[in-house]
Amino acid sequence: xxxxxxxxxxxxxxxxxxxxxxxxxxxxxxxxxxxxxxxxxxxxxxxxxxxxxxxxxxxxxxxxxxxxxxxxxxxxxxxxxxxxxxxxxxxxxxxxxxxxxxxxxxxxxxxxxxxxxxxxxxxxxxxxxxxxxxxxxxxxxxxxxxxxxxxxxxxxxxxxxxxxxxxxxxxxxxxxxxxxxxxxxxxxxxxxxxxxxxxxxxxxxxxxxxxxxxxxxxxxxxxxxxxxxxxxxxxxxxxxxxxxxxxxxxxxxxxxxxxxxxxxxxxxxxxxxxxxxxxxxxxxxxxxxxxxxxxxxxxxxxxxxxxxxxxxxxxxxxxxxxxxxxxxxxxxxxxxxxxxxxxxxxxxxxxxxxxxxxxxxxxxxxxxxxxxxxxxxxxxxxxxxxxxxxxxxxxxxxxxxxxxxxxxxxxxxxxxxxxxxxxxxxxx
Amino acid sequence: xxxxxxxxxxxxxxxxxxxxxxxxxxxxxxxxxxxxxxxxxxxxxxxxxxxxxxxxxxxxxxxxxxxxxxxxxxxxxxxxxxxxxxxxxxxxxxxxxxxxxxxxxxxxxxxxxxxxxxxxxxxxxxxxxxxxxxxxxxxxxxxxxxxxxxxxxxxxxxxxxxxxxxxxxxxxxxxxxxxxxxxxxxxxxxxxxxxxxxxxxxxxxxxxxxxxxxxxxxxxxxxxxxxxxxxxxxxxxxxxxxxxxxxxxxxxxxxxxxxxxxxxxxxxxxxxxxxxxxxxxxxxxxxxxxxxxxxxxxxxxxxxxxxxxxxxxxxxxxxxxxxxxxxxxxxxxxxxxxxxxxxxxxxxxxxxxxxxxxxxxxxxxxxxxxxxxxxxxxxxxxxxxxxxxxxxxxxxxxxxxxxxxxxxxxxxxxxxxxxxxxxxxxxxxxxxxxxxxxxxxxxxxxxxxxxxxxxxxxxxxxxxxxxxxxxxxxxxxxxxxxxxxxxxxxxxxxxxxxxxxxxxxxxxxxxxxxxxxxxxxxxxxxxxxxxxxxxxxxxxxxxxxx
Numbered sequence: 007x008x009x010x011x012x013x014x015x016x017x018x019x020x021x022x023x024x025x026x027x028x029x030x031x032x033x034x035x036x037x038x039x040x041x042x043x044x045x046x047x048x049x050x051x052x053x054x055x056x057x058x059x060x061x062x063x064x065x066x067x068x069x070x071x072x073x074x075x076x077x078x079x080x081x082x083x084x085x086x087x088x089x090x091x092x093x094x095x096x097x098x099x100x101x102x103x104x105x106x107x108x109x110x111x112x113x114x115x116x117x118x119x120x121x122x123x124x125x126x127x128x129x130x131x132x133x134x135x136x137x138x139x140x141x142x143x144x145x146x147x148x149x150x151x152x153x154x155x156x157x158x159x160x161x162x163x164x165x166x167x168x169x170x171x172x173x174x175x176x177x178x179x180x181x182x183x184x185x186x187x188x189x190x191x192x193x194x195x196x197x198x199x200x201x202x203x204x205x206x207x208x209x210x211x212x213x214x215x216x217x218x219x220x221x222x223x224x225x226x227x228x229x230x231x232x233x234x235x236x237x238x239x240x241x242x243x244x245x246x247x248x249x250x251x252x253x254x255x256x257x258x259x260x261x262x263x264x265x266x267x268x269x270x271x272x273x274x275x276x277x278x279x280x281x282x283x284x285x286x287x288x289x290x291x292x293x294x295x296x297x298x299x300x301x302x303x304x305x306x307x308x309x310x311x312x313x314x315x316x317x318x319x320x321x322x323x324x325x326x327x328x329x330x331x332x333x334x335x336x337x338x339x340x341x342x343x344x345x346x347x348x349x350x351x352x353x354x355x356x357x358x359x360x361x362x363x364x365x366x367x368x369x370x371x372x373x374x375x376x377x378x379x380x381x382x383x384x385x386x387x388x389x390x391x392x393x394x395x396x397x398x399x400x401x402x403x404x405x406x407x408x409x410x411x412x413x414x415x416x417x418x419x420x421x422x423x424x425x426x427x428x429x430x431x432x433x434x
Numbered sequence: 435x436x437x438x439x440x441x442x443x444x445x446x447x448x449x450x451x452x453x454x455x456x457x458x459x460x461x462x463x464x465x466x467x468x469x470x471x472x473x474x475x476x477x478x479x480x481x482x483x484x485x486x487x488x489x490x491x492x493x494x495x496x497x498x499x500x501x502x503x504x505x506x507x508x509x510x511x512x513x514x515x516x517x518x519x520x521x522x523x524x525x526x527x528x529x530x531x532x533x534x535x536x537x538x539x540x541x542x543x544x545x546x547x548x549x550x551x552x553x554x555x556x557x558x559x560x561x562x563x564x565x566x567x568x569x570x571x572x573x574x575x576x577x578x579x580x581x582x583x584x585x586x587x588x589x590x591x592x593x594x595x596x597x598x599x600x601x602x603x604x605x606x607x608x609x610x611x612x613x614x615x616x617x618x619x620x621x622x623x624x625x626x627x628x629x630x631x632x633x634x635x636x637x638x639x640x641x642x643x644x645x646x647x648x649x650x651x652x653x654x655x656x657x658x659x660x661x662x663x664x665x666x667x668x669x670x671x672x673x674x675x676x677x678x679x680x681x682x683x684x685x686x687x688x689x690x691x692x693x694x695x696x697x698x699x700x701x702x703x704x705x706x707x708x709x710x711x712x713x714x715x716x717x718x719x720x721x722x723x724x725x726x727x728x729x730x731x732x733x734x735x736x737x738x739x740x741x742x743x744x745x746x747x748x749x750x751x752x753x754x755x756x757x758x759x760x761x762x763x764x765x766x767x768x769x770x771x772x773x774x775x776x777x778x779x780x781x782x783x784x785x786x787x788x789x790x791x792x793x794x795x796x797x798x799x800x801x802x803x804x805x806x807x808x809x810x811x812x813x814x815x816x817x818x819x820x821x822x823x824x825x826x827x828x829x830x831x832x833x834x835x836x837x838x839x840x841x842x843x844x845x846x847x848x849x850x851x852x853x854x855x856x857x858x859x860x861x862x863x864x865x866x867x868x869x870x871x872x873x874x875x876x877x878x879x880x881x882x883x884x885x886x887x888x889x890x891x892x893x894x895x896x897x898x899x900x901x902x903x904x905x906x907x908x909x910x911x912x913x914x915x916x917x918x919x920x921x922x923x924x925x926x927x928x929x930x931x932x933x934x935x936x937x938x939x940x941x942x943x944x945x946x947x948x949x950x951x952x953x954x955x956x957x958x959x960x961x962x963x964x965x966x967x968x969x970x971x972x973x974x975x976x977x978x979x980x
Contacts (some may be wrong), residue, residue: 014898018896020832023581030819030820034675036564049534051534061463064462080530096825099831112623168547327682329743369672
C-alpha cells in the first residue's frame with residue numbers, strides 16, 4: 007500500500023469531525039467528551055484525522071509542500087485510533103488510521119522525519135531498542151531467576167518482556183512478576199534475554215517501515231529457531247505489533263497478552279488468589295490492546311461498486327473498528343482479585359482516552375504527552391479511585407512521568423502487579 | 435491570496451502565535467469542505483483558501499479580530515464545528531480570514547429552574563444534552579446531529595430536528611445572543627441587552643432576532659455569534675444514557691414511560707392524514723422520517739446490517755434478495771419513526787391508545803421487525819442522541835440534499851411523487867446510488883406542536899469519481915427544473931448550487947423571487963451593520979439598481 011491508495015478516503019471524507027470526539031452515544035459529560043488528544047491540544051483542523059487526510063490529499067496533488075507545520079501536524083499524534091473508531095461508526099469505506107500511517111511513511115522516506123525520532127532510530131538500529139540503552143543489558147531484569155534461555159534452548163512459549171519492561175528500572179518488576187505468575191501456574195516457557203529484540207512497532211508508527219520489517223524478520227527467525235509456537239507479552243505495543251503487523255510479513259505464531267493468558271489461567275483453575283488487595287481502582291484501556299488489539303484477518307482485495315455507486319470490497323474486507331479489542335480479560339482479572347473494587351471512567355474500551363505515549367509523542371513532544379496523560383489522570387481521579395491500572399508499560403511510564411508535574415496521590419499499577427500481590431505474600 | 439505581514443502581526447497580537455496560521459496545509463484543511471466538488475471548477479474539493487486561520491478565545495478577541503478585518507478590508511468567516519461548503523470562504527477574489535471558534539467551548543450556565551443554558555460556539559449538542567439530562571432536561575438536536583454547534587443552529591443556520599415537534603425550532607429556542615457585528619460592535623439581544631438576563635429573545639432590549647437569523651440564518655455572513663442562551667425542554671427519561679451493544683450497533687434500553695415505534699401507512703394521502711392526527715392529538719416526543727434516508731429500496735436491509743456488528747455493506751446484495759427482506763421493504767415503503775414519552779405510566783398508556791386509534795383511522799401499522807427490542811433500542815439511541823448522522827454518507831461518502839421545501843403535509847405530499855420519479859430517473863445511469871426513488875427524510879414537524887413538515891431527498895454520489903460528482907450536480911439542476919415546472923419553488927439544492935454562482939446570477943435569482951423587496955431590505959440591514967462589507971454573501975442582498 008502507498009499513500010495513493012488512500013486518496014479516495016481523503017476525497018470521501020466529509021469533514022464531519024466525528025474523528026475529534028468519542029462516539030456520541032457514549033458521551034456522559036462535557037468534560038470527558040473529547041476523543042482526539044491531538045486536535046484537542048493543537049486545535050487546528052489539520053491535527054485531526056480529517057485534517058490530516060486533507061494534508062495527504064494536498065501533498066498528493068502538489069497543492070502544498072512539506073513545511074515544518076506539516077511535519078508537526080502529521081507527527082504530533084499518538085495514532086491512538088480513537089478517530090478510526092468514531093469514523094467507522096457510520097462508514098465502511100474509510101481507513102483513517104491506516105492512511106495516517108502511510109502519510110508518515112511517505113514523509114520519512116522523503117527525508118522529513120522528526121529530528122528527535124532520528125536519534126531514537128539510531129539507537130534502535132545499533133542497540134535494538136527504543137530507549138537507546140545498551141543491548142547487552144536487555145536481559146538483566148531476569149538475572150537470578152533461572153529462566154530458560156531460548157537463544158540456546160527451545161520452548162513452545164516465549165515470554166517477550168519488551169523494551170520498556172526490560173530496561174525501565176521503575177517498571178521491570180512487572181516483567182519479574184509476570185514470569186513468577188507463569189511459573190506459579192506451571193507454564194513451560196523461556197525468554198530470549200539479552201538476545202531479545204525490539205518488536206519494531208514504535209519504529210513502524212513513527213514512519214520507519216523498513217526498520218520495522220528488519221526487526222520483525224529477525225524476531226520471527228529467532229522464535230522459529232527456538233521452536234516457539236506462542237509469544238506472551240505484558241506490553242500492549244508489542245502485542246499489537248506481533249498480532250496485527252507480524253502476520254503481514256509471514257508470522258503464524260500465536261500471540262497473547264499477559265492479561266489474556268492470566269485470564270485463561272484463572273478460568274482453568276491454575277491460579278489461586280490467596281491474598282486480599284483492598285483497593286479502589288480504575289482501569290485504563292491501552293490503545294494498542296483495546297481498540298487496536300483486534301485479531302488480524304488476512305485480506306487482499308479491491309473496491310467494487312454495486313447499486314450504481316455503493317462501495318464494497320471484493321472479497322469482504324475485515325472491519326477493524328475497535329469492536330473486538332481486548333477489553334474483558336483485564337477486567338475479568340481485576341474483578342476476580344479479592345478485596346479489589348473496580349470503578350470505571352467515562353471513556354472506556356473503544357472510547358478510551360489515550361495515555362499520551364504512543365505514535366512517537368513520548369519521544370518527541372514532552373509537553374503534549376504530559377498534557378494528554380494528565381487529562382486521563384484527572385478522569386481517573388473523578389471516579390474516586392486511588393489507583394489507575396493498565397496493561398502497558400508505556401501508559402504506566404507516561405502516567406508516572408506526568409504525575410511528577412501534577413498534584414495527585416493517584417498510584418499507578420499494572421494488572422500483573424495486582425495479580426502478583428494476590429497470589430504471593432512477598433513484595434517484589 | 436496572502437495576508438499582509440502587518441495584518442498578520444495585528445492578528446497575532448490578539449491571540450498569540452499559537453492560535454493563528456497561514457501555513458498552506460492549515461489553509462487547505464479549512465478550504466476542503468463537503469459539497470465543494472459539486473459547485474467548484476473542475477470538481478475541486480476545495481473552496482477558496484482563507485488567507486489565514488485564527489482561533490480567538492473570547493468575545494473581546496473576536497471583536498478585535500473583526501476590527502482588523504475592517505482595517506485591512508478582509509472578509510471574516512466564522513466556523514464552529516463546520517460542516518458545509520458555505521462554512522469556508524466563498525469567492526476566490528476575496529481575502530477571507532477564517533475564524534475558528536473551537537477554543538470558545540464552554541457551557542457557561544445551566545439554569546435548571548428557568549430551563550435554559552448559556553453556551554459558547556464550540557459546545558456541541560451531544561455535550562449539552564448529556565449535561566442537561568442529568569437535571570431532567572433536554573435540548574432540540576438539529577437534524578445534522580449530535581456533532582453540531584448549538585450556537586450555529588440557534589443563531590446562524592436552520593435549527594430543526596426530530597425533536598422540534600416537541601421542543602421547538604432553534605430559531606424559537608434561542609433566548610438571547612451575543613453578537614459581534616461586522617462593524618465590531620457587540621450587541622446583546624433581547625432581555626440580555628437591557629441587563630435583565632438571558633430569558634427572552636425579544637426584549638425588553640434589542641428585538642433583532644429576525645435581523646440576526648430569520649428562518650434560515652446568515653450562515654456566517656453577518657458577523658460572529660459568540661454566545662447564546664438556548665431553551666431547554668423537560669426530559670422524562672434516565673439521567674444518563676446507559677448504552678449497550680457492540681459498536682456500531684449501540685442500543686439504548688427503552689425507559690418504562692417511553693415507546694419507540696416505526697410506523698407505516700399505505701399511501702401518501704394516509705401519510706399526510708396520520709401526520710395531522712398526530713399533531714391534533716398532541717402525542718409524541720420525537721417525530722421523524724429517518725430511516726428512508728438510505729432509500730426505500732435498500733434502506734431496510736441497511737438498517738439491519740448496521741444493527742449487526744458482524745455485517746458490512748458486502749451483505750446487502752444477498753440480503754435484498756431474501757423474501758423476508760423483500761416483504762419488509764414493501765412494508766416499510768411509506769414509513770416514519772415516533773418516540774412517545776409519558777410524564778407518567780398512565781400518560782404513556784393513554785398516548786399508546788391514541789396512537790393505536792390513529793393507526794386504525796388511517797390504515798397504518800407498527801412495523802413489527804423494526805419495533806422488536808434490538809431495532810427499537812437502536813432507533814431509540816439513534817433519534818434521541820442523533821449520534822449516527824454521518825450515516826447520511828454511508829453508501830459512498832457523498833450525499834447532497836434536494837427538495838426539502840417546508841409546508842403542510844398536504845403540500846409536501848404533492849412533491850413527493852415528483853421527487854421519487856426524479857431520483858429514479860437521475861440514478862438510472864448508475865452514476866448515483868440506486869437505493870430507491872424515495873430517499874426522503876425529514877422532521878415530523880419543523881415547528882413546535884406540528885403543522886409544518888418537509889422532506890429532503892438524500893442523493894448519494896461518489897466524491898472520488900468525477901462523473902458521479904457531475905451526476906450529482908445535474909440532479910440538483912434537474913430537481914430545480916422539476917420543481918418549477920410543477921409550480922413548486924426550488925428546494926435545498928438551489929442553496930447548495932448558489933455557492934458556485936457568480937454574483938450576477940444570484941442577484942438575478944433573488945430579483946425574480948416572489949418578494950425581492952426582502953433582499954433590498956437586507957441590503958439596508960447590511961449597510962447598517964456591515965458598512966465595510968466584510969461579511970460574505972451568505973447573507974443575501976440585492977444591489978440598489980436591481
